[in-house]
Amino acid sequence: MSAGAPGARGPMLAVALLIPIFAVNALVFFWPTFNLFKMSFIRGEATGALTDETTLANWTGLFRDSFYSELLVSSVTISLVITALTLVLSYPIALYLHRARGLRRTVLLVLVISPLLTSAVVRTYGWIAILSDGGLVNSLLKALGLPAQRLIFNTQGVVLGLAEILMPYMILALLAGFGRLDARLEEAAATLGARPRQAFWRVVLPLSLPGVMLGCLLCFVLAVSSFITPKLLGGGRVFLLATEIYDQAIVTLNWPLAATLSMVVLIVFGLALALYARAARL
């Protein structure tokens, strides 16, 4: 970036030009976020009314009530399962795309990105059409004379739906990682006698690890904080951090607890990021 000639009134002009964006962020980002942090230390009454007292009870309560420790463990576990499934489903597409050229590549890339332009509500609704009791999968099972399966309003449904929703992010991260994968390396491996399977496990996969790690970080973080898909496909039976935050905020009106759970989500984010930074250095 090359700078123009700011001149003497540069800084003053810059300040003036930055006032609107600063005002919006101050009102709708800085203040609310700081307030949320404060809220996690405020004592609320059972009626939902807030007091002026500060307390650590919201935080210690999380550890005393086993519901919340289980909520945290199940949120992280389910998000890890979703991340792993997303990776397994996305890897073949990314590798295929990496090797494709020309029109085929362009068309497939558009197909990968187009779900991102489709609302998460719509895609989740599509999963309900596939997985519900009268849905596509159960109709197929019935036609084959097999017993019907309960596929939604449970953890399975949430995992399948979210894995699909997160695939485009994973594919794009993997594609970025494949940048360092030179086709000549695979040819060299083949020339030296490696069978295709060996070449994949010993050459392709290790070289693609940076992309894999980036994609996994991205998907894990998005899975932990996702709300629409778990709410709709979980049908109120799958309890996750994000759905609990919403219920506490809107239904129970326990803002201090919702704020504390939000801070927990941010702490999980921070830990995931730290883990990624450590893994990326190795």
Place this chain on the structure above:
Amino acid sequence: MDERPASPTLTILASLAFVFLLAPVVIVLPLSFSGDAFMAFPPQSWSARWYAAIFSHARLIEAFFVSLGLAATVTALSLMIALPATYALVRLRPPGAEAMFSLFTAPLLLPTIVLGLAILIVFAGLGLLGTWRGLLLAHLVVCTPYALRVLATSLANLPADVEQAAATLGARPATVFRRVTLPLMLPGVAATGALCFLVSFDETVLSLFMTGPRISTLPVEMFHHVESRADPLVAAVSVLLVGFTLLVVVLVDRSLGLGKAFLKGG
């Protein structure tokens, strides 16, 4: 590089994964022509009754127009707020420009469920919940970071010498910006506008916290509908929405080269 034939194993695996990726979007089209009262796939009968049902669903129609007006306003305001900020941060480069850039794009790092709750608590005290102004402010805070990002890339990629030449020839800074910088940035501005519009039109989680009985947006109404009942109505709405999104993308692409602007600015 030549295209190397993919191995049969890879082709099969990739095809299966593609079916999985696209199935929920594709299934919505046949479902929207269902003639059944409840959701079943494959439908027992076919009709266009659910498309007709949309237009007699007053709340849905109202929500569509709220979303449309909101997205248009958010787009215009995002550009009006982000354009001066971009110019200040990229061209004037005051001390701490990098830090401020990170700060103003930081709302995107926060999960919307957390940001939504944070805004809910503050807006409840200000009486902004369930109001158009509240929705507008909440959408602005997630759209301006996208605007800032795309515009900054677009401006940084402009050669500064054209602007310097204009300045040397005696044009005042405001004139240089209006007559030289802005026209050169136009593809980036159009891409930014389209992006802000789609982000606002599609925004669901923040809106869920801001909407109420008095005002609602289309994604929120669809969410509540899917949550409370299983019928093909949302399929018909979805098909129209996907068509609408394609229309926005194609229109901007035709007129200003969105693909090019996104590739350069993304």
